[in-house]
Amino acid sequence: MMAQALSDLKVVDLTHHVAGPSCTKMLADFGAGVIKVERPRIGDPARQMGPFFRDEHGKEKSGLFLYLNTNKRSITLNLKSKTGVEIIKKLIEETDVLVENFAPRVMPSLGLSYDVLEKINPRLVMTSISNFGQTGLYRDYKATDLTLQAFAGALAGSGQIGREPYKMGGAQAQLMTGRVAFIATMGAVFGVDQTGEGQHVDVSIMEATASNELAMTAIYVYSGLVQGRKRLAVAPGHPAGPYPCKDGYVNVLIGVGHMGDLAKLVGRPEMAEERWFRDHRFRLEHREEFDKEFMLPYLMQHTREEVVEQAQALGMPFITSIDMSELLVEPQFKAREFFVDVEHPATGKLTYPGAPFKMSATPWRAGRAPLLGEHNEEIYCHQLGYTKDELVRLYQTGII
Amino acid sequence: MTKLTLEGIRVVDLTRAYAGTIGGLYWAYLGAELIKVEAIQRPDMPTRMMNYAENDPGEEYWNRAGYFHRLNLGKLGITLDLTHPKGVEVFKRLVKMSDVVADNYSPRTMKQLGLDYEVLKEINPGIIMVSMSGFGAYGPRKDWVAYNHIMEAAGLSSITGYADGEHGASATAYGDWATGAAGAAAVLIALHHRHRTGEGQFIDVSGREAMAVQLGEAIMDYTMNGRVWKPMGNRHSSMAPHNCYPCRGDDKWVAIAVGTEDQWESFCKLIGSPAWAMEERFSDAFGRWQHQADLDRLIAEWTGQRDHKETAHILLEGGVPAAPVLNSKDIVTEPHLLERGFFQVIDHPITGKRPFLNQIAARFSKTGVASVRPAPRLGEHNELVLRDLLGMSSEEIALLEDEQVIGSVPVRRTGQQPVPAPFDLMKKAGIEIDDDYLKRLSEVYGEPMGPPAKQAV
Numbered sequence: 072m073m074a075q076a077l078s079d080l081k082v083v084d085l086t087h088h089v090a091g092p093s094c095t096k097m098l099a100d101f102g103a104g105v106i107k108v109e110r111p112r113i114g115d116p117a118r119q120m121g122p123f124f125r126d127e128h129g130k131e132k133s134g135l136f137l138y139l140n141t142n143k144r145s146i147t148l149n150l151k152s153k154t155g156v157e158i159i160k161k162l163i164e165e166t167d168v169l170v171e172n173f174a175p176r177v178m179p180s181l182g183l184s185y186d187v188l189e190k191i192n193p194r195l196v197m198t199s200i201s202n203f204g205q206t207g208l209y210r211d212y213k214a215t216d217l218t219l220q221a222f223a224g225a226l227a228g229s230g231q232i233g234r235e236p237y238k239m240g241g242a243q244a245q246l247m248t249g250r251v252a253f254i255a256t257m258g259a260v261f262g263v264d265q266t267g268e269g270q271h272v273d274v275s276i277m278e279a280t281a282s283n284e285l286a287m288t289a290i291y292v293y294s295g296l297v298q299g300r301k302r303l304a305v306a307p308g309h310p311a312g313p314y315p316c317k318d319g320y321v322n323v324l325i326g327v328g329h330m331g332d333l334a335k336l337v338g339r340p341e342m343a344e345e346r347w348f349r350d351h352r353f354r355l356e357h358r359e360e361f362d363k364e365f366m367l368p369y370l371m372q373h374t375r376e377e378v379v380e381q382a383q384a385l386g387m388p389f390i391t392s393i394d395m396s397e398l399l400v401e402p403q404f405k406a407r408e409f410f411v412d413v414e415h416p417a418t419g420k421l422t423y424p425g426a427p428f429k430m431s432a433t434p435w436r437a438g439r440a441p442l443l444g445e446h447n448e449e450i451y452c453h454q455l456g457y458t459k460d461e462l463v464r465l466y467q468t469g470i471i
Numbered sequence: 472m473t474k475l476t477l478e479g480i481r482v483v484d485l486t487r488a489y490a491g492t493i494g495g496l497y498w499a500y501l502g503a504e505l506i507k508v509e510a511i512q513r514p515d516m517p518t519r520m521m522n523y524a525e526n527d528p529g530e531e532y533w534n535r536a537g538y539f540h541r542l543n544l545g546k547l548g549i550t551l552d553l554t555h556p557k558g559v560e561v562f563k564r565l566v567k568m569s570d571v572v573a574d575n576y577s578p579r580t581m582k583q584l585g586l587d588y589e590v591l592k593e594i595n596p597g598i599i600m601v602s603m604s605g606f607g608a609y610g611p612r613k614d615w616v617a618y619n620h621i622m623e624a625a626g627l628s629s630i631t632g633y634a635d636g637e638h639g640a641s642a643t644a645y646g647d648w649a650t651g652a653a654g655a656a657a658v659l660i661a662l663h664h665r666h667r668t669g670e671g672q673f674i675d676v677s678g679r680e681a682m683a684v685q686l687g688e689a690i691m692d693y694t695m696n697g698r699v700w701k702p703m704g705n706r707h708s709s710m711a712p713h714n715c716y717p718c719r720g721d722d723k724w725v726a727i728a729v730g731t732e733d734q735w736e737s738f739c740k741l742i743g744s745p746a747w748a749m750e751e752r753f754s755d756a757f758g759r760w761q762h763q764a765d766l767d768r769l770i771a772e773w774t775g776q777r778d779h780k781e782t783a784h785i786l787l788e789g790g791v792p793a794a795p796v797l798n799s800k801d802i803v804t805e806p807h808l809l810e811r812g813f814f815q816v817i818d819h820p821i822t823g824k825r826p827f828l829n830q831i832a833a834r835f836s837k838t839g840v841a842s843v844r845p846a847p848r849l850g851e852h853n854e855l856v857l858r859d860l861l862g863m864s865s866e867e868i869a870l871l872e873d874e875q876v877i878g879s880v881p882v883r884r885t886g887q888q889p890v891p892a893p894f895d896l897m898k899k900a901g902i903e904i905d906d907d908y909l910k911r912l913s914e915v916y917g918e919p920m921g922p923p924a925k926q927a928v
Contacts, residue, residue: 076664101660121708122692134691185836204834208807212787213734217705217713218794221726226715227798230633236713236724236796237704239641239920240630246685247645250652255833257659258501262476262838264666268839278813281834285496285541285645286489287799292825292920293537294526295908296892298642298799299900300722303893313637320637322620386617390722392638394629395693395700401625403612409680422694427684428657429607431588432672433664 075102076433080260082168083159084108084143085150087115087364088275089216089242090200091172092139093249098168099142100435105439106162106450107140111147111471114443115140124418131417131442133148140425141413142438144446147471152471156182158161161455167263168256175210185271195269198261200252204275212277219244223280224287227298236300248279248321308351310356316370321378323366332385384451411437434451449469475841476500480662482544482571487515489644490619490678491575491603492542493651493830498571498658499545499892500831502841503741506548506565506856510553511878514849515539520889524822524922528889533849533881534821538575540846544672544817546825548847549856551585558876560759560800562586564861567595570665571658575603575650578613588673590730599661603654607677622646625679626686632702639702649685709756711763712738715796716771718779721901723778727770727786732756734791741789742773800827800905806916816916819845825921826912850879 080103084095092107097250099105109115118130125132139319141161149155160183163169169188171178178199184199202219217238225244226236252274259272262450287298310333313320323417325333332341342348347361354361370378375391382389393401399422401408411425426435451457453463465471480503481765486492487509502545509515514533515764518808520812523920527533552558568574574581576694579683581587604609606917615621623646624638625642632639655899657674665671683690687701707713707728715724729735732755739748752758759766774782779795786793795801802808803826812834829840856862872875894904905911912920 076660079667092911095654097477103573103729122688122695122698126696134695135688138687138691148529153475157851170597180762204805204811207811209787213730213790213792214794215707215710215713215728215730215792217707217715217728218726218792221715221794221796224508224797224799224802225641225643226724226726226796229639232521232722235705235717236642237639237715238703239645240627240632240700240702241686241688242557243641243645243685247648247652250649250656254497254652254655254659255831255835257656257663258476258497258831259503259835261659261662261666261863262474264472265476266837267480270835273834273836274832275811278811278829278832280806281802282828282830283645284802285493285828285830286538286644288803288828289537289541290522290904291799291908292803292821292912293522293524293540294524294892294894295523295905296894296897297903297905301903303900303902305895308562320722323806324620326616383612383615386616388618388621390621390624392624392628393626395626395686395689398626398686398690403606403610403615403677403679404625404683406610407607407677407680409683418695422686424684424690425680427681428653428677429675430657430661430672431674432670433660434904457664 075436078102078104080104080167081165082106083162083166085169085171085173086116086171086200089139089245090248090252090278091170091247092117094198094200094252095143095170096139096141096249097253100438101433102436103168105143106446107143107145108148108150109145109161109443111149111469114145114147118443129417137415137418137421137440139332140440142421142436143441144450145441145444146447146450147444149470150181152470158455159183160188160191163188163195164261166192166195168260169195169197170200170252170256175199175201175205188468189269193268193405194263196256196263196272197269198252198256198259198272200248200274200275200276204278205273209277215245216242219276219280222277223279224284226299228287228300230300231298244276244280247283248274248276251279251282255440257308288369309355310366311360314366314370316373316375316378318374318459319391319392321370321375321389326387329385336385336387338383339365385450413439415439416442475838477501477503477515478502479693480532481569482506482573483565483569485572485574485576486603487575488518488645489542490650491573491624491654493600494603494654494658495573496545496830497655498650500829500840504544506852507543507548508562508849509548509849510549511550511556511850511875511880511882512552514881518542520847521820523891526891526894527890531821532889537822540819541827542824543842543846546847547852547856548850549853550850550879551750552876553586554875555874557871560869561857561861561876563594565856566591567600568860569595570597570599570662572598572600573654573658576604577616578608588713592671595671597665597669599658599665599671599674601654601658601674601677603650603676605678607680608675613712619644622650622678622682625682626689628681630686630689630700630702632704634701634703636702646682648680650676652897653681661792664757666816668716677850682907706763709760711756711759711913712766712770715764715769716774718774718782719776720779725774725782726794726796728792730792735759737789738791741786741791745773761824804911809915815842816918817843817845821848821922824918824920826916826920848879850877851880852878853879915921
């Protein structure tokens with residue numbers, strides 16, 4: 072089988088929950104050998120977080136865990152034990168990348184700070200992911216995805232005036248950070264050959280999420296206009312935004328120079344040169360009439376699918392917002408075989424999201440998440456040289 | 472001096488507007504050399520008309536746009552008319568000397584220009600080409616037009632918004648970010664592979680797929696249990712309180728999320744141990760979740776007259792997850808981010824000094840992050856690149872300029888006239904515009920901000 076792009080990389084993964092694992096997932100899915108180190112008997116806390124397969128609470132049935140930990144191997148290890156720390160140090164000798172997302176004081180308190188590990192392996196890239204960074208005023212503050220989105224400006228423009236701003240659905244601050252940490256880690260890895268040296272990469276969820284404020288902050292520093300939720304009462308153009316149709320809503324956006332196409336779309340091509348379609352100011356001032364005369368008669372006769380297909384065929388960026396059930400059968404996703412089926416001992420075959428992008432020479436590969444401690448024998452005995460007896464003793468003494 | 476990690480890597484950057492363009496920023500901050508290719512017939516619009524410095528289009532409006540400046544930091548800029556055979560010839564010579572070609576055109580464009588991967592691979596077998604589009608390079612919908620909201624319509628919108636309302640949206644063009652970041656990540660993988668094997672490749676980024684991989688939780692609940700997630704405001708599946716609460720002032724809010732019993736106890740103390748906080752129905756997480764509508768109402772009464780930043784910090788100091796809802800002005804003056812070195816002050820020859828956040832959002836202990844150059848003026852580096860990199864003579868370059876293959880002034884103005892944004896109307900509508908922004912930034916950053924004439928504040 073063709074080797075994957077990152078098959079030469081050995082990764083020790085001390086991450087848990089969402090941000091760290093989403094970074095190491097991408098490493099694993101493109102071929103890196105990722106050893107996920109979990110706490111004995113409990114494992115990654117994400118194993119306790121739903122949604123659960125058939126709503127059955129169990130450490131091998133968390134959909135969150137199953138998705139974020141594909142293609143990784145799992146060992147259990149008590150990092151608070153001296154033997155545990157020694158085992159990590161032994162692994163580090165042959166490791167290219169270490170990723171962790173503990174609170175900043177944890178790794179140093181375990182005797183596993185970058186300063187220590189760098190001496191064992193000068194080529195090591197160590198990526199530390201934390202809420203606010205390894206340094207700074209907020210370093211030891213507690214946070215959740217909601218509060219990090221708030222801190223990062225992601226809520227300043229969302230929702231309606233008079234009501235609370237709402238967060239992006241899902242754990243987006245953490246997932247965004249996972250992607251940013253992957254890019255930063257791979258950047259550092261690429262540099263190891265230049266210099267022969269690894270380095271410590273410090274990624275904070277607040278900064279990674281705030282990096283999405285690039286445009287809004289530029290607007291402020293160029294003109295003083297502050298991001299917020301108030302809008303000018305005057306719409307930029309008409310028609311635009313959500314419109315009802317036969318079986319739901321479509322999002323209408325015409326695009327510059329396409330008013331003639333809109334006339335065609337709604338079955339009134341003869342109107343293309345008339346005032347209704349040529350004079351945007353007039354149309355804006357009489358928008359209700361415009362909608363009643365031209366938009367609704369067409370829309371209410373056609374389904375969302377039909378409207379969007381017909382509009383897109385004329386070059387207009389209409390879309391309909393689809394939910395997860397519709398996403399699974401969306402024609403483009405299907406034709407590109409985006410979703411993949413993966414077998415797992417605890418759940419049988421399930422459908423998962425697939426490749427984040429398609430690479431012609433080194434494609435993404437599907438795989439499953441590991442059972443807790445599934446690879447203890449492989450790593451401790453075959454790789455690190457412990458005997459079977461010693462493996463049993465490691466279990467009995469609570470090291471693994 | 473330690474080399475930056477992507478130093479020596481050259482990218483020919485055809486990306487425009489926002490989505491794909493973000494990808495390039497990551498490589499720039501890692502030290503790669505980016506050559507942005509526009510055309511005087513087709514400059515990067517409308518980006519070069521968005522957000523003029525001091526809201527003034529000025530003489531050369533196409534070189535004064537803050538939006539463009541932000542998105543195109545770290546790039547050299549040339550112009551080449553790729554519909555002209557000579558433009559194509561120069562482009563191909565550039566590709567021969569480069570490592571990566573990036574575009575976010577519609578999938579048929581590069582083919583129509585005669586510059587698709589099959590052609591570029593002949594010129595440079597190791598070339599890495601990344602094409603970023605909303606729907607992807609192939610498939611029945613590959614020719615559909617995509618903007619940010621179309622990326623988000625692939626599932627994110629369906630789980631974002633008020634519980635009683637329609638599908639919502641991110642407020643920060645998250646769909647565009649997902650597209651560009653996917654391209655950035657993919658190229659780093661491809662560079663690693665090429666370093667080991669010499670082999671280049673073609674990368675097909677669909678923005679909607681890059682979006683869908685961020686929706687794993689929701690997708691799994693559907694594929695495992697047939698459950699379709701709907702928007703639920705700020706609610707969490709198990710934590711309560713978990714919401715944004717109104718504070719004193721114009722549209723000010725604080726986010727509070729209590730995750731453990733210890734945090735709940737601290738929270739009760741910090742808000743003055745009111746009687747309601749001691750009610751039995753709030754005494755454990757299960758009960759708090761069930762009664763969170765009432766809980767939210769009661770907490771809002773407490774936060775209502777308080778300052779959002781002060782309130783958040785009192786809670787944070789007490790070990791409770793909280794945050795003020797910050798806006799763009801807050802972000803660029805935020806003490807923690809300043810201390811972390813999250814911003815670079817970059818001096819543009821026309822619009823002067825402004826702070827910009829580090830897109831790579833990471834600190835590197837040995838190499839640091841690149842000091843990125845200001846965004847290029849249109850065609851600014853034509854001579855530098857054509858003469859110094861491609862070895863062309865002054866005569867050859869002059870000829871290209873005569874034939875309008877290259878240049879530095881847009882040939883055809885777009886349909887829109889360059890006009891300032893209607894700040895008067897916006898202020899009347901209650902939109903916040905800080906007239907003292909340059910003074911404020913100068914104080915915070917400790918050096919005069921803005922163009923030379925404005926720096927004497």
